Amino acid sequence: MACYLHRVCSPKFSPLPGWHVVGRPVFQRRNFNRFVVRKRSFRQAFWLLQFIGWMLISHPAFAQLSKLFAATPLGSLIIVGGGDTPIKVQERFVALAGGAGKAKIAVFPMASLRSDEEASEIVDDFQKLGADAQVVSLTRSEANSDSTVEDLEQFSGYWFSGGDQSRLAGLLLGSKALERIERRYLAGAAIGGTSAGASVMTSLMLTGKTQKPRNAGEEELLNIARGMQELAKGFGVFKGAIVDQHFMHRPRYNRLISAVLDHPQLVGVGIDEETALLVRPDGLWEVLGNNYVKIFDARKARIIDDAGPMAKAGDIRMHILPAGSTFDTKKKKVSFEED
Amino acid sequence: MACYLHRVCSPKFSPLPGWHVVGRPVFQRRNFNRFVVRKRSFRQAFWLLQFIGWMLISHPAFAQLSKLFAATPLGSLIIVGGGDTPIKVQERFVALAGGAGKAKIAVFPMASLRSDEEASEIVDDFQKLGADAQVVSLTRSEANSDSTVEDLEQFSGYWFSGGDQSRLAGLLLGSKALERIERRYLAGAAIGGTSAGASVMTSLMLTGKTQKPRNAGEEELLNIARGMQELAKGFGVFKGAIVDQHFMHRPRYNRLISAVLDHPQLVGVGIDEETALLVRPDGLWEVLGNNYVKIFDARKARIIDDAGPMAKAGDIRMHILPAGSTFDTKKKKVSFEED
Incomplete structure (x- = not known):
């Protein structure tokens, strides 16, 4: 049992091919083995969006824009x-x-x-x-x-x-x-x-x-x-x-x-x-x-x-x-x- | 000739086994190939003495002594x-x-x-x-x-x-x-x-x-x-x-x-x-x-x-x-x- 728990808690464990465990298992009395799972591609899209966001923010034009908002005289x-x-x-x-x-x-x-x-x-x-x-x-x-x-x-x-x-x-x-x-x-x-x-x-x-x-x-x-x-x-x-x-x-x-x-x-x-x-x-x-x-x-x-x-x-x-x-x-x- | 000069000027050149060139060759008209040479062991002894000297200077007792000489009030x-x-x-x-x-x-x-x-x-x-x-x-x-x-x-x-x-x-x-x-x-x-x-x-x-x-x-x-x-x-x-x-x-x-x-x-x-x-x-x-x-x-x-x-x-x-x-x-x- 200890061994099994160790396996499911490990981030490498995947209950289905193409799916990925997100977060730690939710331990509840009635539903001991329920996991919060989402498709891996959602996560990848999230990181991609964040990356694009950072690229935009670091663009010189954005710096000009933010200056106006921050009221730099x-x-x-x-x-x-x-x-x-x-x-x-x-x-x-x-x-x-x-x-x-x-x-x-x-x-x-x-x-x-x-x-x-x-x-x-x-x-x-x-x-x-x-x-x-x-x-x-x-x-x-x-x-x-x-x-x-x-x-x-x-x-x-x-x-x-x-x-x-x-x-x-x-x-x-x-x-x-x-x-x-x-x-x-x-x-x-x-x-x-x-x-x-x-x-x-x-x-x-x-x-x-x-x-x-x-x-x-x-x-x-x-x-x-x-x-x-x-x-x-x-x-x-x-x-x-x-x-x-x-x-x-x-x-x-x-x-x-x-x-x-x-x-x-x-x-x-x-x-x-x-x-x-x-x-x-x-x-x-x-x-x-x-x-x-x-x-x-x-x-x-x-x-x-x-x-x-x-x-x-x-x-x-x-x-x-x-x-x-x-x-x-x-x-x-x-x-x-x-x- | 150029090649020979290059060799004698190089610090690796040694005219006799156990001897070592110290300094650059002295170029004179009459005595073109005279070198200032000393036995390598002299040089080693010099470094050894210097090392012992530094060991002595860094000893705490020496620090006390030097304080007296430097007139620390x-x-x-x-x-x-x-x-x-x-x-x-x-x-x-x-x-x-x-x-x-x-x-x-x-x-x-x-x-x-x-x-x-x-x-x-x-x-x-x-x-x-x-x-x-x-x-x-x-x-x-x-x-x-x-x-x-x-x-x-x-x-x-x-x-x-x-x-x-x-x-x-x-x-x-x-x-x-x-x-x-x-x-x-x-x-x-x-x-x-x-x-x-x-x-x-x-x-x-x-x-x-x-x-x-x-x-x-x-x-x-x-x-x-x-x-x-x-x-x-x-x-x-x-x-x-x-x-x-x-x-x-x-x-x-x-x-x-x-x-x-x-x-x-x-x-x-x-x-x-x-x-x-x-x-x-x-x-x-x-x-x-x-x-x-x-x-x-x-x-x-x-x-x-x-x-x-x-x-x-x-x-x-x-x-x-x-x-x-x-x-x-x-x-x-x-x-x-x-x-």
Whole structure:
């Protein structure tokens, strides 16, 4: 009996020629020797179909198609660390928005209560470079009106000037206007921003506030700590990262590193003044401008998650990138102009 | 002829049985066919001797012996980042200097022109912990007198208080006193220091000056740059590292990272206030105190060495280490209390 059972359980056993046992025998009291059997050809057809499916999926055309479904943006982001935006960075933005004579740029001044003058200057700068630019100041209700959304459709570039990122997020998050700007970005438009307009680009943004408030002077110098940096929801167009700006003149290593250790799946991007990160549609991050972008990548770091307030982390990767450098965030690989 | 030459040049050719051609034939006009020949057994003996030599070198006893010759220190270093030295760090120093009732500690106040009061306080602290401590203030000529050197022999711990590291180096570098302190450290004594007394421990130390002087306010905030940080010769007891202190309250990331990228063979060690790095005789670096030691290891980093002033660096390893963590600088490996 043991021998017989051994034979029927073996995958080589076949009760009839051309038929094949699928699965283990079903042991039941009344019907001890009932087997689930199917014709071998069904199984072969199943494997053949699966093979054809894989061939289709791996075809380049399918990759293009899936990109559309996965909403990989065809547009670019230019994220400036504050200070004077270098003319080369502005030129690049105009080029990405369609180039001189074609680019049509909306400049949003709402991050600051009194940045209309700054916005006008930016409009002038873009116009000198051959773009059609205008200030577009929206209230919360305007940001949700259909006519505004229709108006926004005409632009090929959207620029957010500096101020308070929380104000900007409060006005636009969840609005029809922001939804339209994101759709335009997916379709190929450029989005740019400086200072607060840079921080707001990510899904989680540093508000600059800490969970245990101290006076402003100390805030800048606070040490690395766990769960201390307040993070709020941002626009979410710059995926997989968290941005800090004014990284040269305001020493913000500790606050960015704290945020990165709290959220190690996000790459920390510290952008100096007069410096920009260009997020290209091919997924590469390229540095433009006069100073550095400093990258803090803790995705492969060793981080101890205990109950204490002190961070414990090993093997955070840091990259010091001047203009011309790129970072491949998927491959975690840096390239320089010399490469 | 060509064929004959081919044969004699071939390593398989042997003019006499038992003899072997060593080296290529010496082509000379007068003596075309002279060869440098030696008996094969000489060569075999040479290889045998070499093999025995390697066996000896790889023996554990030889490793012990070579350690003595290579002057691996039997003593410990305690390097404090400034601020109040926590009592636990002082206790550890007393223990490393022989323990309560045995430790005899010299406190050197010379880094500062007016730190005698601070030095007296440190002496009091050590005495409360059961050590025999005293202020030892040396001039340059005293540091070179034989009687001073004899006096220094009695101590089991040497502590350098804060001030200006260049002043300390100027007084003691190359002196008989420092030579004796180093010998005592190799033999098992402890050396400690805070602030300037911490920076001076390495072979190359940050002076705090930059090659292109700017005003003091800007100095703290200077960005990363190549060849900008002035480095001077330090005591050289802490090998393979470069130290910066007051790393929490004075944002010194940029200046330490600059120095590390100029000298990537040295590990950057940023020590916060009220925090210490203990360099143990087993080679491990252990963190003590209230805040962090931040390690910047560019030994495996990718650094572009071009003519420009901008740094270009990828894959610098950063470690954020609170008390209880250790860093194995040879294996480049971090361990936490949890391990």
